[in-house]
Amino acid sequence: MAGLAALLFAPATSNAGVVNGVQKADGLTINLGVVPASAVKRAHPQMHGGTADRSIHNMHLVAAIFDASGTRVTNATVVAHIYEQGGREWNVPLRPMTVNGALTYGGYTTFPRDSDYRIGIIVQRAVPKRRHPVTVHFTWAHD
DSSP: OHHHHHHHTSOOOGGGOEETOEEEETTEEEEEEEEEHHHHHHHOTTGGGOOSOOOTTEEEEEEEEEOTTSOBOOSEEEEEEEEETTSOEEEEEEEEEEETTEEEEEEEEEOOSSSEEEEEEEEEETTTTOSSOEEEEEEEEOO
């Protein structure tokens, strides 16, 4: 697991180029990372059900979420809403995953082309129950 933690929280590479990878909204701080799925799949082939193939377009999204006190949020439903230039959009459920005892949310997706993407992270907390989810947006360049 230490190798996966290093991979997920390593400095950005060309494929992990989230612009401004930390966003804050409504008392939450959300960190987003995007890494090649093949690197995660090698260490943990069954994580999130695995990926369909080894395409360079398959990526693993990981979000670490903290409340205003700096405590990790461990009781949320998290979805990534991805917008591709040109109008295509889709949702990726981010499932809880524990790396070195720290809970994050992650999931695989395919970015079909080398392009800029807008990734919205939508967080619906179970406690305290909020009527509206918290949403932040990131820009990511797939190259």
